[in-house]
Amino acid sequence: MKTTTQDIKKVVLAYSGGLDTSIILRWLQETYECEVICFTADLGQKNETGPAKAKALAMGIPESDIHIEDLQEEFVSDFVFPMFRANAIYEGEYLLGTSIARPLIGKRLVELARENSADAIAHGATGKGNDQVRFELAAYALSPDVKVIAPWRIWDLSSRESLMKYARAHGIPIEKARGQQSPFSIDANLLHVSYEGGVLEDPWAEAPADMWQWTADPAVAPNWPTYVDLTYEKGDIVAIDGQRLSPADVLRTLNEIGAVNGVGRIDIVENRYVGMKSRGCYETPGGTIMLKAHRAIESITLDREVAHLKDSLMPKYAELIYNGYWWSPEREMIQVAIDHSQQNVNGKVRVKLFKGNVDVIGRKSDDSLFDARTASFDEDEGVYDQADADGFIKLNALRLRNLARKRP
Numbered sequence: 001m002k003t004t005t006q007d008i009k010k011v012v013l014a015y016s017g018g019l020d021t022s023i024i025l026r027w028l029q030e031t032y033e034c035e036v037i038c039f040t041a042d043l044g045q046k047n048e049t050g051p052a053k054a055k056a057l058a059m060g061i062p063e064s065d066i067h068i069e070d071l072q073e074e075f076v077s078d079f080v081f082p083m084f085r086a087n088a089i090y091e092g093e094y095l096l097g098t099s100i101a102r103p104l105i106g107k108r109l110v111e112l113a114r115e116n117s118a119d120a121i122a123h124g125a126t127g128k129g130n131d132q133v134r135f136e137l138a139a140y141a142l143s144p145d146v147k148v149i150a151p152w153r154i155w156d157l158s159s160r161e162s163l164m165k166y167a168r169a170h171g172i173p174i175e176k177a178r179g180q181q182s183p184f185s186i187d188a189n190l191l192h193v194s195y196e197g198g199v200l201e202d203p204w205a206e207a208p209a210d211m212w213q214w215t216a217d218p219a220v221a222p223n224w225p226t227y228v229d230l231t232y233e234k235g236d237i238v239a240i241d242g243q244r245l246s247p248a249d250v251l252r253t254l255n256e257i258g259a260v261n262g263v264g265r266i267d268i269v270e271n272r273y274v275g276m277k278s279r280g281c282y283e284t285p286g287g288t289i290m291l292k293a294h295r296a297i298e299s300i301t302l303d304r305e306v307a308h309l310k311d312s313l314m315p316k317y318a319e320l321i322y323n324g325y326w327w328s329p330e331r332e333m334i335q336v337a338i339d340h341s342q343q344n345v346n347g348k349v350r351v352k353l354f355k356g357n358v359d360v361i362g363r364k365s366d367d368s369l370f371d372a373r374t375a376s377f378d379e380d381e382g383v384y385d386q387a388d389a390d391g392f393i394k395l396n397a398l399r400l401r402n403l404a405r406k407r408p
Contacts, residue, residue, distance in 0.1 A: 005032050005033070007147075008119045011119065011122050012037045012122070013025060013039065014123045014135065015056065017048065018124075022172050023170075024122065024124050025061070028149070034119075035065065037066075038065060039067045040069070043075045043190055044075070044251075045188040053068055069108065072248040077247040082335060082339070084294055085236070085338050086317050087295055088318040089291065089318055090321075090322045091268075094266070094280075094282065095287045097187075098130075100321055101189045102135055103138045107138060107327075119147060121147070121149070122150070123148075124152070133273055133274070133323065134323075136150070137324040137327070141327035184196065185197040190252060192283055193213050194280055194282050196279070200279050200280070207267055212265065214283040216260055221260065221261050221262035221355045222354075228257060231347075232297045235298075235339075237254075238250075251286045254286030254290065255286040257285075259283075259285045261354065262356040267281045293358075296351075297346075297347055297348075297349050298310075301347065301367050306341050313338070316334070317335075320334075344367040347364055348364050
């Protein structure tokens with residue numbers, strides 16, 4: 001049965017305090033004449049949560065209806081770390097910084113709706129993007145009868161220019177506007193910062209130098225390398241340079257080290273789930289280090305066939321996260337296999353950071369499968385008989401030789 005405005009008395013809104021959600025807040029109040037509960041997930045977007053609360057208060061939301069929750073540890077330990085155990089990367093470049101945040105936000109939206117007896121949840125994702133799918137798939141997976149309000153698919157505000165006109169008419173402040181032009185669409189959390197829109201909609205135009213918020217330009221990064229030792233336990237980093245840290249502090253520290261050295265900038269065109277191509281620029285300094293280092297520790301601790309099977313599963317796993325299926329049974333099934341593979345992924349990796357590059361220069365583990373005796377070009381002490389390779393090669397060449405004999 002279709003939801004009507006009369007059915008909605010209370011809504012939990014995923015609220016950032018930015019242009020879109022500030023307008024949605026007022027639009028919900030006017031359209032549904034309902035109570036709006038503002039939920040802001042603090043996922044490490046630095047100084048945005050305080051202004052979001054102030055803006056909600058200024059727009060008449062009582063403090064009891066403003067929920068700002070620090071979810072940074074849960075975000076990294078339960079979402080980011082499991083994803084990096086899989087070495088997940090979408091279309092060869094994107095480290096899924098926005099994608100992996102959405103299932104947690106969706107989870108808390110439906111939990112708050114239950115706790116506050118709300119009639120619906122609402123979000124500010126557009127009808128052209130991936131986030132609408134991610135939020136709603138999460139919501140329906142965890143609360144199958146939830147009602148979802150997606151204003152971008154309902155209202156007649158069809159562009160960011162029309163949003164700013166609405167904001168001016170209703171006295172809603174507009175941050176980061178450049179003259180009469182729309183600001184970049186920016187999403188930040190502890191894993192990354194993303195940029196879309198504006199001049200980036202021309203895939204030939206270079207991203208402006210002043211757009212980047214986190215990372216140093218590699219050209220002006222320090223002229224000397226930075227060395228970092230990472231300690232792994234069961235596939236997760238637990239210490240940096242010998243100091244044990246919580247998951248969120250691991251990522252926070254790697255972000256700081258990587259950013260100074262110009263690590264983690266990418267400029268890509270990706271294929272959205274809804275069918276269009278989209279250009280995005282991303283800064284993921286800590287995640288870039290984590291991916292490179294994790295593959296290094298796996299290189300000495302994983303069996304060859306396990307490693308190759310993991311690599312074959314990874315594109316599907318990354319696609320599931322990108323498309324919003326974190327809470328799906330297939331993602332959970334793959335996760336079980338990935339986590340099982342990480343039982344002996346323990347040890348240390350040493351990386352060198354220099355002007356945007358991350359180089360692995362050392363790896364060691366008590367669980368290492370690397371055997372210097374068999375790999376050595378020197379005397380092998382009888383542990384490997386090179387003559388055995390003759391039969392190995394001939395057996396594997398049998399079908400190729402048979403095919404060759406049949407060809408004209």
